[in-house]
Amino acid sequence: MNDRDTDIVVVGAGNAALCAALAAREKGAHVIMLESAPEAESGGNTRFTAGAMRVVYNGVDDLSQLMPDLSQAEKDRTDFGSYSAGDFYDDMARVTQYRTSLELSDLVVSRSFPTLLWMREKGVRFAPIYGRQAFKVDGRFKFWGGLTVEAWGGGPGLVSALTQACRLAGIEILYDCRAERLLRTGDSVTGVVVRAMGRVVTIAAKAVVLASGGFEANPEWRTRYLGPGWDLAKVRGTRFNQGDGLRMALDIGAAACGNWSGCHAVGWERNAPDYGDLAVGDNFQKHSYPFGIMINARGRRFVDEGADFRNYTYAKYGRVILEQPEQFAWQIFDSKVTHLLRDEYRIKQVTKVTADTIEELVRKLGDVDQEQALREIRAYNDAVDTATPFNPNVKDGRAARELDVPKSNWANRLDTPPYEAYAVTCGITFTFGGLSIDSHARVLDVGGKPILGLFAAGELVGGIFYFNYPGGTGLTSGAVFGRIAGASAGSLIAGVDIETAA
Numbered sequence: 001m002n003d004r005d006t007d008i009v010v011v012g013a014g015n016a017a018l019c020a021a022l023a024a025r026e027k028g029a030h031v032i033m034l035e036s037a038p039e040a041e042s043g044g045n046t047r048f049t050a051g052a053m054r055v056v057y058n059g060v061d062d063l064s065q066l067m068p069d070l071s072q073a074e075k076d077r078t079d080f081g082s083y084s085a086g087d088f089y090d091d092m093a094r095v096t097q098y099r100t101s102l103e104l105s106d107l108v109v110s111r112s113f114p115t116l117l118w119m120r121e122k123g124v125r126f127a128p129i130y131g132r133q134a135f136k137v138d139g140r141f142k143f144w145g146g147l148t149v150e151a152w153g154g155g156p157g158l159v160s161a162l163t164q165a166c167r168l169a170g171i172e173i174l175y176d177c178r179a180e181r182l183l184r185t186g187d188s189v190t191g192v193v194v195r196a197m198g199r200v201v202t203i204a205a206k207a208v209v210l211a212s213g214g215f216e217a218n219p220e221w222r223t224r225y226l227g228p229g230w231d232l233a234k235v236r237g238t239r240f241n242q243g244d245g246l247r248m249a250l251d252i253g254a255a256a257c258g259n260w261s262g263c264h265a266v267g268w269e270r271n272a273p274d275y276g277d278l279a280v281g282d283n284f285q286k287h288s289y290p291f292g293i294m295i296n297a298r299g300r301r302f303v304d305e306g307a308d309f310r311n312y313t314y315a316k317y318g319r320v321i322l323e324q325p326e327q328f329a330w331q332i333f334d335s336k337v338t339h340l341l342r343d344e345y346r347i348k349q350v351t352k353v354t355a356d357t358i359e360e361l362v363r364k365l366g367d368v369d370q371e372q373a374l375r376e377i378r379a380y381n382d383a384v385d386t387a388t389p390f391n392p393n394v395k396d397g398r399a400a401r402e403l404d405v406p407k408s409n410w411a412n413r414l415d416t417p418p419y420e421a422y423a424v425t426c427g428i429t430f431t432f433g434g435l436s437i438d439s440h441a442r443v444l445d446v447g448g449k450p451i452l453g454l455f456a457a458g459e460l461v462g463g464i465f466y467f468n469y470p471g472g473t474g475l476t477s478g479a480v481f482g483r484i485a486g487a488s489a490g491s492l493i494a495g496v497d498i499e500t501a502a
Contacts, residue, residue, distance in 0.1 A: 001177075001196045005204040006032045007493045009192050010211060010486070011179045011245055013037075014044025015475050016458030017211035018162035019115075019482030020489070022122055024209070025169045027490025032203060033171060034194060036178040036212070037240045041278070043159035044213050045237035045430055045459065046475065048276040051151035051158050052129055053479070054472035055112040056085050066116055066126045066149060078128070078141040080148060085109050087146055091470040095312055099259070099466040103439055104481075108464065108473065111480045116149070119479060122165040125152035132287075132342055133311070135392045142393045145309035147472045154281065158475070182208060182248045182454070189252070189453035207453045207489040210443070211482060214431035214459040215243030216263065217275065225260045225433060232327055233318075234268050236284070236427040239275040245460050249435050254454070255446045258462025260433025264469055265318025267294075268427025270328050270351050283344040286424050287314050290410050291340050291392065292333035293380060294424075295365070296324040299372030301380065306409035308395070311471025315429070322426035329424055330365050332377070334416045340392055351423035361419045379403060381413045430474065434462030440498050441485035455489050457481035 010021045013035035021031045035042045057063050060080050064070050088109040092100050120126065128134070129150045134141040151158035166173065176196060183191040183202065191204040215221040217239050222230040250256060269284040277284075289305045290313075296302050303320050307313055321329050333341065345352075355361035362373045383400040390398050390412060400411040435443050435456045442450035458478040465473075488498050 001199055001201050003202045004032065006030050007205065008207045008209065008489050009034060009203055009205040010209045011192065012044060012210070012212035012458065013042050013163070013173055014046040014211065014213065014458065014478070015158060015162065016478035016482035017044070017209070018159070018166055019119070019479045020209045020211055020457055020486035021166050021171045022162070022169060023483045023486030024490040025171055027487060027494055029490045029493045031171045033166070033173040034177045034179050034192065035173060035175045036244070037175065037238065039175040041238065041240070042175060043155070045241060046155050047159050047278065048237040048281055049155035049475060050132065050282045051154035051475070052147055052472035053116060053149050053151065053476045054088065054147055054470055055116050055149055055476060056083055056088055056109060057113060057148070058082050058084070062113065063148065066120060067128065070128070074128070077139070078134070078143070080128070080143055083146045083148065088112070091146060091312070092473070095468040095470055096466040101463040104461070104464050107439060107484070108477045108480050112476050115476070115480045115483055118483065122162065124158060124161045126150065127152050135340065137391070137393055144393050145311045146470065147311050156281070179212070179244060179248065182252050184252050187452050189451060206493050207455065209455045209457065209485045209489055210245040210249060210435070210460060211456065211458040211485070212245035212460065213238070213241035214434065215241065215246060216428045216431050217241040218243050222428070225431070226263055227261065229322055229327070230428070233265065233322055233426045233428045234272050235275045236266070236268060236429045237276045241459070245456070246434065249443055249454065249456070252451070253445045254443050254451060255436040255448070256433065256462065257436035258433045258464070259466040262432040262465070262467055263319070264315040264429040264432070264465070264474065265322065266314050266427050266429060267317055267321055267331070267424040269349060270423035270425045272349070272427070280347065280349055283347045284349070284427065285344055286331055286422055288341045288345065289317070289331050291337040291412070292331050293377070293407070293414070294329045294331050295368060295373050295376060296329050297326045297367050297369065299369035300376055301405045302329070304406060304408055306407045306411060312468070314471065316468040318426040318428065321424060326367060327425050328367070330368065330421045331424060332361070332414060332419065332421045334412070334414045334419050336412055336416045338420060345422065353421050355419050356417045358414060358419060361421055365421060366423070377414055381415060384411045384413045386413065430459040432462070432465045434460045436463065437461055440488040441481050442488065442498070453492065455485040457485040
């Protein structure tokens with residue numbers, strides 16, 4: 001590979017990067033994308049997701065625009081409800097403890113629906129998340145938690161559709177090509193130094209969009225920023241998200257922003273590999289814990305499993321599991337709820353035990369204080385409010401109170417065999433700290449001024465998520481800011497004032 005030149009370089013090849021490249025191409029720019037992974041592992045963390053995308057919609061008519069192949073039979077048997085902009089704002093504020101940037105969150109919320117429509121025009125298909133976000137009650141499916149839409153084929157399907165759209169648009173994607181350094185002439189970013197095919201080469205450009213993910217795959221950075229023990233976490237996604245885009249931008253004076261000690265981390269198969277496995281994808285996750293209990297190595301419950309719908313708690317409970325002795329827990333269920341467990345519990349690659357009595361089950365829980373676990377389960381069973389009906393579609397108030405760690409909703413006694421337990425640890429998805437950007441996705445320097453020619457989108461944008469996030473918002477945020485970044489970069493190349501460009 002020799003030195004090159006182009007209008008715009010996009011660093012990354014996941015959801016945010018692909019959207020940025022397409023938006024820039026719409027402005028007439030020539031675009032080259034750089035993907036550090038080989039083609040077989042390309043797509044960043046997007047490739048490892050289930051493809052859920054949180055979006056504002058006023059009812060089934062809006063959803064039909066995103067999913068025109070939604071059948072009348074599906075409409076008749078499903079209560080899709082609605083998810084207003086106000087609902088989305090409230091969820092963003094609540095789960096981030098009111099720290100999220102109002103400006104950036106406003107863009108995620110207000111542009112969620114038009115961005116998904118735009119993606120649909122590019123060839124992305126969407127479908128209702130029946131298997132993970134809806135339960136059938138009285139013969140009708142009802143969606144809960146504000147999350148209704150997923151990309152057809154999950155993360156792999158999303159990457160495939162957007163990649164195909166880029167190829168049709170004449171966008172060049174260079175695989176096995178790692179960006180190492182930004183070039184800067186005066187006040188402007190003018191290209192990227194890359195390592196490809198054993199050579200260090202320069203790609204000159206009039207603008208660069210960074211969309212290369214966070215630092216979740218870098219154990220040294222995890223320990224530096226997230227804290228001791230984070231080097232022991234499993235990585236849910238790609239091994240290539242080493243923080244390169246962040247490092248390159250910070251090296252030229254970009255401002256750091258957001259929750260650098262925070263991340264999206266979930267309950268993950270205890271014996272999963274250290275990095276994501278594309279053959280298994282997202283199925284190492286274990287997210288049906290609201291319908292059971294979790295026990296740590298000391299035989300104790302340690303978190304309110306029913307504090308909220310799982311898509312408002314799962315992204316922060318991985319951290320809690322990592323903080324437990326030996327960094328693991330067991331999720332325990334009885335036969336009253338096993339039919340509600342998500343499909344990920346039925347894969348072959350699970351650490352699972354079953355038994356016909358609680359005593360036998362506890363004896364099979366490896367690395368657990370068995371006597372304390374039995375006492376804990378019995379105390380929990382005695383505390384369950386059996387007078388309140390169980391309803392998985394709402395926060396039903398069926399609680400287990402008067403415990404050191406109460407359970408607020410969906411509490412059921414563990415009293416109906418057979419019993420099942422699954423061993424989980426922490427799986428980190430993406431980091432929350434990132435670069436400071438403005439509403440045009442321009443990267444800001446430490447003085448708060450835009451760095452000319454540098455834009456950012458996706459996981460390496462800071463200020464949006466703190467402590468936690470509403471499920472499905474990551475892909476939506478990546479797509480929204482990817483589109484904004486690409487359009488802004490394209491406007492810059494075309495000589496259009498970014499401040500006034502649509």
